[in-house]
Amino acid sequence: MIYFVYFIVVIAFLDTFSQLPIIAPFAQSLGASSLVIGLIVGMYSLANMGGNIIAGQWIDKFGRKRILVLGMFFVSVCLVGYTFVTTPSQLLTMRLIHGLGGGLLVPSAFAFLGDYSRSGNRGKTMAFSGAGVGISAIIGPAFGALVTKSLGIVWVFYIISALFFVTAIFILFILKENYTPKQTKQTGFNSSEIKKLLGLPPLINAYIGAFSLMLTLGILAYMLPLKIAEAGQSVAFSGMLLSTFGIVAILVFVLPTNKLFDQVKREKMVITGMVFVCIGLVILSSFEQIIILFIAMFFYGIGFACIFPSVTALVIDHSTKHERGKAFGLFYAFFSLGVVVGSFIVGAINVAPNQGLLIGAVIMICLALTIQWRIRVNETSQ
Template identity: 40%
Template sequence: MKIHPITILRTTGLLDGISLLLLLAVAMPLKYVWGHDEAVTIMGSVHGGIFVLYGLSILYAALKVRWSLLWPLAAFAAAFVPLGNFVLDWQLKKAQSKYAVGSINVTLLVYSIVFFSFFDLFAQLPVMSTFATSVGASAFVAGFVIGLYSLSNTIGNILSGFLTDKLGPFRMLMVGLLLSSGALLLYHIVDSPALLIAVRIIHGFVAGLIVPAAFTFSANTTAGNEQGKKVAITGTFVGLAAIVGPAFSGITASKTSVPFVFACVAALGLLLTALSALFLNHLKAAPNKQSDGALTRQARPFINAGIAKAYAGAFFLMFSQGVIAYLLPLHVQSLGYDSRLSGTLMSVFGIVAVLVFVLPTNRIFDRVSPAITMAVGVGLMGVSQLLIGPSSSSLALYGVMALYGIGFGFLFPSINTMLIRSTPSGRRGRAYGYFYAFFSLGVVAGSSTLGWLSLGIQQGFLLTGFILLAVAVVSAVGKRSEQALGS
C-alpha cells in the first residue's frame, strides 16, 4: 500500500515541530541558564536534519498532490513558527481526503529548480562574511570572496547559454544541478582563506550554469499565449527564495554550522537532480509560432530591439537593486532607526512583488504588450527611488518600498516575456546566458557607480530615479517596434 504524500508531510511536519519545541524549550535553557553549550549543538543538528526531511516532503507533496500552491507555502511558513506545524497538521488532516495524487508535476519541478538556484544564492548572504572571517580571512578578503562569486557566476551564465543551445537545456540542467550540489559540499573542507577563494570560484561558476538552462527549458516547453503568466509564477519562486533563503541559513547556521547549511542546500540539489533525470528527459518543446516562426523566416540577427530592451531592463532592474542595497541601510541609519528596519523594508518589497507574480494580476503579462508593462514597472521603480530620500518616517518608507515592489513585480516578467518573444528556441540559451550576466553586472554597477561619484544619499536616490524614468520613457516610445517584432 502506497503512503499518501500528505501523510509523509504530516509525519515529518510533526517531527519538525517537536524538535523545534525541544530546541527552544529544553536545549536553549540548558545552554543559557545552566551553561550546557552542547545541548544546543546537538539539538540544533537534530532539528536541522529533520527540517531537511520536512522540506523534501513538502517538495514531494507539491509535485504529487493536485492542490493549490498555497499549501506548500503554508507548510514552509509553519516551520518557522512555534506550534505552527501542529496547527498545519490539524488542517492537513481535514484536507487530505479532498486531494488526489497524480503523476509528477513537471512544471512545478522546473519551478523548484529555479527556486533551488536562487535559494543557493540568498542562503549565502547572512553567513558568508562571518564564515570567511572564521577561517582567517581579513575584512578585505571577506568582501572579496562575496563579490568573487558574482564574477564567476557571470562567466558560468554566459557559458551555459552557449552550451544550452548546443547540447539542449536538459543536459545543462543536469550538469549544473549535479556540479552545484558537489560544490556546496566543498565548504566542509575549507580551512583557510586561499581554499575559500578557490571554492567560491568553483561554486559561483557551476551555479551559473543552472539559471539560463532552467529558464530556457521553461520557455521552450510553454505555449506562446501562456509565457507571460508562467514567467510571473517563476518570479514567485525567485521571490520565495529571497525570503526563505536568508532566514533558513541565518537560523540554521546559528544552531549548527555554515557548512551544514550548505550541505542542506546540496541535499535539495541532489534530490532535484534525481527527479529531473526521471521526469524531464522526455519533455517535448511546445510550439511557439510567435517567436520561432516569425524570427526564423525573417532570419533576424541575434541582437534585435526586443532583446536589447530586455537586456537593458535586466541591467537597470539590478542597478536599482544595487542602489537600494547600498543606500537604503545608510538612509535608515541617518534617520535614527536600527538595522532591523532595513531588513523588514526589503522583506516588504519582496512580499509585494511575489503578490504581483502570483495573484490574477499575472494575466496582464499575456494580454498587454511587454513594452508597456516594462515601462510601467521601471516607471514605478523610478518614482519610488525619488520618494525614498524625502521619506523620513517608517510608515512612509514602507509605502515607498511597497511601490518599489509593485514596479519590480511588473518589470521582471515583462523583460523575460520580451526576451522569449524576441528569440527562437534554438537561440534562447545564449540569450538567457547574457540576460543573467546583465543581472550580475547591474548589481555591481549600481553600488559602485554611486560610490565612485561620491554622491550623498539624497542625490544618489534622485539620480537613480531619473535614470529609471528615462528608461521607462524609452521603453514606452519603442512600443511599436516591440509589437512589430512580436507579430
C-alpha cells in the same frame, strides 16, 4: 512537469537570495574594505555572466536537462567551499567559482519554460516563474539572516548545498528532456547567432530591463543591510525588508493581475515597473522610519513584478526553440552584469547607504527613458 520546473526556479534563486543579507557583513567581518566588499558582492554575478553565456551555447547543443543537472551538482559543491573561507581574497575566489557554476542553472530552467509555454499565455507563464523567484525572495533573505543569527553563517551554506544536491537527484529521475538538439557540424562558439540576438530591438529592451532590475537589486543587497546596521537593527530585520518585495511580487503574479502580462504591451509593463522601482528606492534613501521602509519595499515589489515576467516573455517571443538557450544565456548575463555594476559603483565611490540607494534610483529612471526612446525610434523607422 512544468510545475516541477517552477520548483527548480525556486531552488535556483534561493541560493542567491539567501546570501543577500549576509555576504556584505560576512566580507566586512573578514576585514574587507568598502571597495573589496563591493567586489565580493558583485564577483558572483561577474562570473555568472560567463557561466550564462557558456550555458546558452551548451543548452542548445546538449539539451536543457544535462546542463541543469551539472549546474546543480557544481553549485552544491561550491557552497560547501564557503565554509572554509577565512580571508577576503578567499571569499572573492569562492564567489568567482560559485558564479561560474551558478550561471548554468537559470538559463536552463527558463529554456525549459520557454519550450513549454504557448504564444497566448507566455506572460502568464513567466508570471508564475516570477512567483517562483518571489518565493525565493521571501524565503531566502529571511532564511539566510535567521540561520546566521541562530546557528552561524556556515550553516546557511551547508543547508542550501544539501538542498541543491537533493534537487539534482530529483531532476535526474523526474524531469524529462523536451528538446532535441539541432544536428550541426559547428563545434565552437556560435558568434553569428549571438550577434543576431543582440541586434533584435525587442531583445535589447529586454536586456536593458533585466540589467536595470538587477543593478538596483545589487545596490539594495549592498546598501540596505548597511543602512539597517547603522540604525541599530539586526541582520534579521534587513532580511525581513528584502523578503517584503517578494511577497508583494508574488501577489501580483498569482492574482488575476497576471492577465495584464498578456494584455498590455511588454515594453510598457517594463517601463511602468521601472518607475515603481525608482519610487521605492527614493523612499528608502529618504526615510528611516520602519513603516515607511516597508512601504518602499512594497513599491519595489510592484516594480519587480511588472518587469520580470515582461522581459522574460520578450525573450521567448523573439527567439526560436533552437536559439532559446543562447537568448536566455545572454538575458541572464545582463542580469548578472546589473548586479556587478550596481554593487561595484556604490562600493568604488564609497557612498553612504542613503546616497547609494538614490544613485540606483537615478540610474533606473535614466534606463527607463532609454527604453522609451528606443521604442519611439523603432516605431518611427517602421
